[in-house]
Amino acid sequence: MSTQTTTSAAPPLREKGRTGRTATLAAVLLAVFVVPMSISGTAVALPEIGADTHAGLGPLQWVVNAFNVAFACFTLVWGSVADIVGRVKAFAAGAAVYAVASLGGALATDVLWLDATRALAGTGGAAIFSCGAAIIATVFDGPARARAFALFGTVAGAGVAIGPSLAGALVQGLGWRWVFAVHALALLLVLLAVPAVARAVPADGGSGARVDVAGSALFVVAMVLLTTAIVQGSQWGWGSPGVLGLFAGTVVVLAAFAAVENRREHPVLDLSLLRDRRFVGLCLVPVAASFGFVTMLTYLPSYLTAVTGRDSGAAGLTMLLLTAPVLLCPALAAKLVTRGVPALTLVHVSLGCLVVGDLALTLFSPDAAVLVVAVPMLVTGAGMGLSAGLVDGQALELVDPAKAGMAAGFLNTLRLGSEAIAVAVYGSALATVLRSRVEDGIGGYAGAAQAEQVAERAAGGDLARAAELSGAVDTEAFARFLAGSYDSAFHTVLWGLAAVCAALCAVIAILLRGGPAGSTA
Template sequence: MSTQTASSASPSMPMAQKGPGRAPALIAVLLAVLVVPMSISGTAVALPGIGAATHAALAPLQWVVNAFNVAFACFTLVWGSVADIIGRVRAFAAGVALYAAASLASAFATDVLWLDAARALAGIGGAAIFSCGAAILSTVFEGPARARAFALFGTVAGVGVALGPSLAGVLVQTLGWRWVFAAPAVVLVAVLIALPAVSRVMPAAPSTGARIDVAGSALFVVAMVLLTTAIVQGSQWGWGSGGVVALFAGALAVLAVFAYVENRREHPMLDLGVLRNRRFVGLCLVPVAGSIGFVTMRRRSRPAARRQPPGAARRVTGHGPAGAGPPAGAFDGMSRMMRLPYPETAYRPPHRGRTECEGGPAGSQICEPRGTNGTQSG
């Protein structure tokens, strides 16, 4: 939700309807919130099949994951500001529709660049689902009921992250990788059907006369694209490389322009005054610390498997994609939900004419026989 209307408990905000009528709103939001992290963590399991079907090179294939991450990170704040102007249910509906359409486009993709673009659109829709879904719950519920609703919000998101790889593995094995993207679209259609019931329990939004801060939104998105791309590519290009340094410098320059523009807006997308609130800044740093912890745990617990195709380590050791569940999927998904993407989810091109054996988790060996034609020999 935009910081210029930071609290739904504002005296100018009409009171939401009470009673059992709020249940459809809660169910619709939670169902959408469940789908997004399941799709995020499950996509990594589908990458080997996608690579084989599209004959994709390493760089574009890993952007099937990274495109979603970057778009999600860039548009979360933007959607919060838009929701305060056009209405939270409308913004949520737009995000659900966009995510569903992008998922269908992903399912019908014939090449990896098409898939990359569709996943970026899905990331924009996913940002709306999380940002506006949370705003809907904050408006519809109050007091202890609001606390319980947000507890369910977080729990469902975590369950989605945990179940995503296993469910994606089942879909890949039985129906093919395209259903990893088609299945969420089917579920989100049901969410769209339920939205009229959500609108009935939402209070009428007061007219503020504010307009969408197009300039501020565009500058923020550009800055976040530069920053997240630098983070994503840093481990590959080298943190001291000219490209990464230029991306970081560009992000800082655009953020400076963004701050200049926002300080002169009557209705800014982000009221920079909130950054002087220590509690607010501390709350913002909580997911940052958590995401760093998850990424660090993943790197230390899976030193070899992270260099394999997602799910390959389990297949080589006798488990198919359906077995590619937590903890690896949970680490992958949680770091994405906390918007610190990393590029190691993509598979490496096969080496020719040799067998690779690396130490896996708990001292196990991960071996991949390679044929002379550059493909797996078994």
Template sequence: MSPATTIPSTAPDAPPRSRRTLTLVAVLLAVFVVPMSISGTAVALPDIGADTHAGLAPLQWVVNAFNVAFACFTLVWGSVADVVGRVKAFAAGVALYAAGSLASAVAGDALLLDAARALTGIGGAAIFSCGAAILSTVFEGPSRARAFALFGTVAGVGVAVGPSLAGALVQGLGWRWVFAAHAVALLLVLPVVPAIARAVPVHGGGGRIDVPGSALFVVAMVLLTTAIVQGSQWGWGSPGVLGLLAAALAALAVFVAVERRSAHPMLDLGVLRERRFLGLCLVPVAASFGFVTLLTYLPSYLTAVTGRDAGTAGLLMLLLTAPVLVCPMVAARLVGRGIRPLTLIGLSLVCLVLGDLALTLLSPSAGVLVLAAPMLVTGAGMGLSAGLVDGQALALVDPAKAGMAAGFLNTLRLGSEAVAVAVYGSALATVLGRRVSDGIGDGIGGGGYPGAGNAARVAEQAAGGDLAGAAALSGATDRTGFAGFLTRAYDSAFHSVLWGLVAVGLVLAVVIAALLRGGRDTEGVVGASR
């Protein structure tokens, strides 16, 4: 019998059905808000930049501060939850998320907004890792498969409505209400958590919190992401970027050494020896590059290059996010009818690659019908594996380590999102910078645009999606003509980076397929979810 089919019961006495239902509702309500914040924030970036006069790097950190904090602390929260109790850790995350969202709504400048978003990310890390661990503990067998399908569906709903809601709020009330709405939603969840804590058995495994390991991991992730974000501004071969990368690798090496010697490690490295678990954990990484990067930067393309307003761009993003709403439950039903989960996961990887490839056909004059097919396929690539991959991965792990395993899975998910978004932004800025420099020559009116200069600053402003502001900053005599040049340059840079996403998706798909190969072992995972 395979390991996945011999996992012991998650609790000596399973909670009554009413308690399990209440637990599921509380987790799903909180989970709903987190992806809504991630997808919706991208739509608000142009208005945030115009209001705060922030450059590309501070604007990137409005998204990246959340993602980096989420990535850094997801594994930490997973480990903490196994020590102090998953419901307590979950409740703390809800409170932190609400506080960070309120702080974001009243932030006076981009730096304060970045800090508030980081606090929100810390809370979001607890919601996702502890919420998943609670579900894997309370539910088992077919009920677990359905619970994680709902987990993926609700996350998909958040992703799907995020851009549209944010676009409507930005146009109607201003960008600050994007964050205020998240705070209001979680303040509605918070009063429910104490009741759930009294109804659900406390799951705390004892031991100590791995403070040195947690600190080292956080430092390594911050150094790595900062290096990637600053690569386009400082230069990829600059001493600053190379120094940050070297420091990140050193911190990771020390982290591994500390974890091997720790009696209560934040990450049990033995879990990573299970290649199927590792392969499943890489599936969200593929989704980060193939889907989340577009979720962040496609709205800017739609507004800056195709000339649509924020509200229209938000509505069009439903083409990308709607499949994430529908596909998780479709996948669960297909599994229930005998389709192997790993077959669906493989199909999701194919959809991500094909969708990104088809998006290279976009042009400034692209209509809705041209946009629809590649965006729907890419969204299906994300939706088919959402929730399903979590249940499959956690079925391979000892329930006593479910918090840590969920933390690791979501660390790769959000860590790769932070890295993917940062890499995409930096690559876009780098390629666009070259296009702009070639177009305006030496900054003394070369390249056919009299008066145009400040190539580096113009490129940075344009990479944030503010082409009008970039044209004004250039000093070009023919501002309209120069704005048209910037539109063409942005379009060209966007397509160049898209080809990079396709290449990354292909490589990850091959690696994941190799790790998941093995008929009998894979069948054990399938059986755990039926």
């Protein structure tokens, strides 16, 4: 498969030499490394954050959700802004915002402060991913671009893989605040490299067009409404006026967004991009990964600590079985493509791994040995890793280089937007099913009451505090009941995730049918 773009690309930077390109790639990859490391590492720290701040399930969920929602809201905006003002300026602004937000998170005194800093960090992370991918697409071409995007996927996978273990070690050794302090230090190094990046990127003055403020605002409002509806569904009730109103508002705002974008000379999203079904199909691959992999990345650590009794360090080490393939598989996929394996074949294999892996993860139980669940975790991780980076490069080959920032922004909007939605859906579904289990069984334990509050606390992974809150006479027996209820809810939600992945795989297969990515036929 050819790695050349199908449209005229910006001139590759040859006059600056390999040194300038290498420095640019290193700076972009370090920033890209921090973002997924932050997501996976924060998940491991959640139980300690909850215990330290005495946070309920809702505010605790928003430690993860605030980052993902902000990332989803602003990735598309940053991609469009980068094409207008310059990709290096937008990238540097995002790195600076992320560094400041991470420092604020390390100094947070309560969970609401932490939620706010995580939202700000998500805004910066959106610029890093969308502008970083656009910078790589601008600086490199041909086989060098393919190798650069393979590194992009590998480094993102490394962030995912190392995040849980590093966070577990930091939480046990120094406290959860250092999880965020490390991110700030890494982004400081990236900011020091920005002048070198600016020299390496050719003609990065931007188009000079005006930012689509109205379209950007409408898109952000739509994403906030949608994710808030999903997050609050389990607490307000899925049929409550508040949740139904949020969903209805999402539809109305998205319709207004489409109408505005069709009339803009420089829209935040050129809707003509969506007419290429193969581009859309490739952009949906990360959506399947969000439901099949990212949900496990976020909530499996809580299952390991709450149900199986592992501490944070042990949970982080166990998570390496899930995350290690994300580190190794992008480079493997790039090597297979260079040896003639069709990229779309690897995409389909990755999707199959997600479905099979999620189904096999139902082998998890309170007493399951690590060896029993090792293969399902590795297969699920491979489902994420085989398409990471590969999808980005293939999708951007289909797009006019002048719209590379916008296209990368759209791809990463679907990636992180779907992660926000998938994580919110998982959390709400788990809380809903767990509440049902607790309400059905709480009457069998003397003194136990407050089923709703107990279920909310248990869903956050703190079973010991939930048992104390219940007032049960025999707290140890009630804690075992909660562990069994959590285990049952976990398995129910897993079946649902596998079904969602299977449906997405079918849609993607239809969209990608009929020609290789990168062709214009």
